Amino acid sequence: MPGQRTPLYDAHKALGARMIDFGGWDMPVSYPAGTIKEHKAVRESAGLFDVSHMGEAWLRGPRATEAVQLLTTNDVGGAAAGKAVYTLLCRPDGGIVDDCIFYKRSATEYFVILNASNTAKDLAWMREQIGAMVDIEDASADTALIAVQGPRAVALVDNLAGGRGDLSQMGSFTFADTTIAGVACMAARTGYTGEDGFELACANDDAPRLWSAILEAGAPSGVLACGLGARDSLRLEARLPLYGNDLDDTTSPLEAGLGWAVKLEKGDFLGRDVLVRQKADGLRRTLVGFRIDERAIARHGYHVVDRSRPEGEQVIGTVTSGGPGISVPGSIGLAYVPPTAATPGATLTIDCRGKDVAATVVKGKFYARNKH
Amino acid sequence: MSYPTDLRYTNDHEWLRTGATCVVGITQFAVDQLGDITLVDLAREGDLVTKGQRFGTIESVKSVSDLYAPVSGKVIKVNSALKDAPELVNSDCYGAAWMLEIEPSDTGELEELLSPEAYTALTAEH
Numbered sequence: 001m002p003g004q005r006t007p008l009y010d011a012h013k014a015l016g017a018r019m020i021d022f023g024g025w026d027m028p029v030s031y032p033a034g035t036i037k038e039h040k041a042v043r044e045s046a047g048l049f050d051v052s053h054m055g056e057a058w059l060r061g062p063r064a065t066e067a068v069q070l071l072t073t074n075d076v077g078g079a080a081a082g083k084a085v086y087t088l089l090c091r092p093d094g095g096i097v098d099d100c101i102f103y104k105r106s107a108t109e110y111f112v113i114l115n116a117s118n119t120a121k122d123l124a125w126m127r128e129q130i131g132a133m134v135d136i137e138d139a140s141a142d143t144a145l146i147a148v149q150g151p152r153a154v155a156l157v158d159n160l161a162g163g164r165g166d167l168s169q170m171g172s173f174t175f176a177d178t179t180i181a182g183v184a185c186m187a188a189r190t191g192y193t194g195e196d197g198f199e200l201a202c203a204n205d206d207a208p209r210l211w212s213a214i215l216e217a218g219a220p221s222g223v224l225a226c227g228l229g230a231r232d233s234l235r236l237e238a239r240l241p242l243y244g245n246d247l248d249d250t251t252s253p254l255e256a257g258l259g260w261a262v263k264l265e266k267g268d269f270l271g272r273d274v275l276v277r278q279k280a281d282g283l284r285r286t287l288v289g290f291r292i293d294e295r296a297i298a299r300h301g302y303h304v305v306d307r308s309r310p311e312g313e314q315v316i317g318t319v320t321s322g323g324p325g326i327s328v329p330g331s332i333g334l335a336y337v338p339p340t341a342a343t344p345g346a347t348l349t350i351d352c353r354g355k356d357v358a359a360t361v362v363k364g365k366f367y368a369r370n371k372h
Numbered sequence: 373m374s375y376p377t378d379l380r381y382t383n384d385h386e387w388l389r390t391g392a393t394c395v396v397g398i399t400q401f402a403v404d405q406l407g408d409i410t411l412v413d414l415a416r417e418g419d420l421v422t423k424g425q426r427f428g429t430i431e432s433v434k435s436v437s438d439l440y441a442p443v444s445g446k447v448i449k450v451n452s453a454l455k456d457a458p459e460l461v462n463s464d465c466y467g468a469a470w471m472l473e474i475e476p477s478d479t480g481e482l483e484e485l486l487s488p489e490a491y492t493a494l495t496a497e498h
Contacts, residue, residue, distance in 0.1 A: 035433045036408040229434050297431050323433055324410040
């Protein structure tokens with residue numbers, strides 16, 4: 001069955017991208033430069049990502065703020081207009097329906113960008129939970145999304161917006177309606193790579209024009225089109241979680257280390273009771289970062305083991321993401337382990353396809369950019 | 373895509389160059405599917421490998437795959453350069469990125485390998 005295509009499908013083919021199926025979408029996993037060069041372009045110059053497969057929705061109405069507060073763990077409704085807010089959507093049992101970013105336009109109007117593979121589930125969830133309070137409009141099929149990320153991204157996008165500096169002056173996690181290369185966009189100072197940059201939402205028909213304008217303007221300074229491969233390696237180095245790997249319906253935000261996006265004091269919201277209890281009782285497991293210094297890569301699904309325990313009880317945790325470090329040494333990953341095994345500096349043993357490999361628990365991001 | 377005509381191939385995308393001994397590597401088709409190679413883990417000199425059985429693993433940024441022996445025999449040489457320079461697989465999969473040299477124990481197995489034409493047909497289906 002052919003997959004769904006973004007409006008940039010032809011542009012990817014023209015660039016020679018290798019396409020893969022990603023949750024029912026035909027998406028570029030890499031271009032001829034390859035994942036490693038694409039990754040490095042984002043760290044050293046800038047990279048361009050087609051993320052049009054992601055879902056988008058509008059929430060509108062006099063009770064929009066009340067509805068959004070009920071739906072989200074973070075204080076989305078309490079944010080100022082013009083702010084973008086990362087949040088979880090939780091089930092009443094504390095499990096994560098999705099992680100996403102809300103854009104507050106006013107107390108009565110919010111925009112939200114959702115994970116591609118969760119869009120249908122999220123929309124059903126929103127309609128079920130808050131559909132009576134607010135008008136929900138699915139904009140996924142009409143909206144394209146292009147991420148421009150890297151140290152040169154902001155100047156590049158600002159120049160294409162007329163070079164007046166309006167865009168470079170935008171704060172982190174803010175957004176604005178603007179025109180870039182003649183294309184009407186919502187530009188958000190957000191990203192999923194650990195670098196500065198923008199995510200640009202525009203109409204499908206305008207996406208190819210915006211994509212080529214950015215790529216052409218950036219090519220002389222080493223800007224590359226980047227596929228899902230680089231997107232994954234970049235987000236992992238920046239320790240940003242990936243839904244479906246590190247988060248799912250059975251993990252809680254507190255276990256995932258996303259307590260900073262859970263505002264228990266903001267008032268009632270879905271999942272709050274369970275999260276309050278988890279916080280008081282302590283967690284069963286916690287998501288840790290780890291680094292492997294020997295020649296091995298621990299990947300999604302590999303077991304964290306404790307060989308001092310009796311046979312049959314040796315599995316103490318699970319790797320949720322893993323890959324080679326590209327801008328950092330060794331190989332890196334994330335795993336759920338019992339809190340007793342989560343001390344930074346502690347050694348974990350990971351069963352890498354039948355071979356026990358030592359990993360060190362690492363606190364914080366694997367890669368943090370220099371902020372100027 | 374076309375493949376070197378002096379080699380034989382497997383369904384699992386390994387190539388084999390026959391002579392006094394057999395040299396084994398992976399094809400450009402496999403390399404293109406894998407993307408940037410970050411780690412190659414091979415059998416050791418002196419190991420006995422069995423046709424169709426795993427002789428190592430290859431990891432790209434995104435995935436890990438097994439490498440399967442095209443013939444049975446004794447490993448007489450291993451390309452140790454791949455340990456520190458796995459990217460050679462991306463740049464020169466039929467040359468500098470050869471993986472093992474095998475002394476085959478049953479030369480009859482060589483007959484079961486795919487010709488360049490058959491392998492071209494196999495990969496054309498993808």
